[in-house]
Amino acid sequence: MSPRTKEQNEEIRLLRVKQIMQAAAEVYLEQGITMEMRDVATKANLGYGTVYHYYKNKHALLDDMLWQAFHDARQTTEEAFGAPRPPEQQLRRYGTLLLRQWFRDLSVYILYKMIWENFQQVPGGRFQKLYDQFQTELYRPLVSAIQQLGAREPEKRANLLLGSMIGCAGLWIHHGHEEPDTDEIADSLVRSIEKEGTLTP
Structure with missing residues (x-):
């Protein structure tokens, strides 16, 4: 299998970010500022580490969102x-x-x-x-x-x-x-x- 191109990696990154932000919005409506990154990962059907790969904490995620x-x-x-x-x-x-x-x-x-x-x-x-x-x-x-x-x-x-x-x-x-x-x-x-x-x- 050939390695992914730079464009493919960027497309995956954008999809992951969108997926995380959509999940964060749903969790925020349920929990408010007390939301946890673990709950965002669960809602997004992603690993805990994957979410932290894109956002160091919930405040950075909220900023971006x-x-x-x-x-x-x-x-x-x-x-x-x-x-x-x-x-x-x-x-x-x-x-x-x-x-x-x-x-x-x-x-x-x-x-x-x-x-x-x-x-x-x-x-x-x-x-x-x-x-x-x-x-x-x-x-x-x-x-x-x-x-x-x-x-x-x-x-x-x-x-x-x-x-x-x-x-x-x-x-x-x-x-x-x-x-x-x-x-x-x-x-x-x-x-x-x-x-x-x-x-x-």
Whole structure:
């Protein structure tokens, strides 16, 4: 058998990292910051040593998972708000896309949930840079779209929208239900914001 090529080794590495991060997200939802690397290895169906080969401890794993979630969420935010559409259409698209992403990639849901909880479980301002970039690149575009609607207190409306989405998604995620109708959820939540705006009678 010929040795693997550099490209094959990199492909295996990326698959292993993805496998570990997916398992870590599931374990984190079950255990929070008390999660153990051994539980991640079990969930990923990998050897304990294999997980430690990629991550020296759970904090390094959590760092990688959250930053990857941030980059994925940024793509979704850009997709929702990047095209020139009326703000109400942008907000509905944003709500639908983000909810779908949360149900299919638990690490992105965890990112939003941890931001909303102000990283209560993580000591020492470990994620200050992540928090700052979240505010600039993921939160401000949402506030801007709500401002364009003419809604009063756009930051308050943005907080209510995200908080409602996090709570709503959590009902399905934590109880293991199938993905709900994300379009319907997003439409209901955005309609409550539109009522506060000048664009809706």
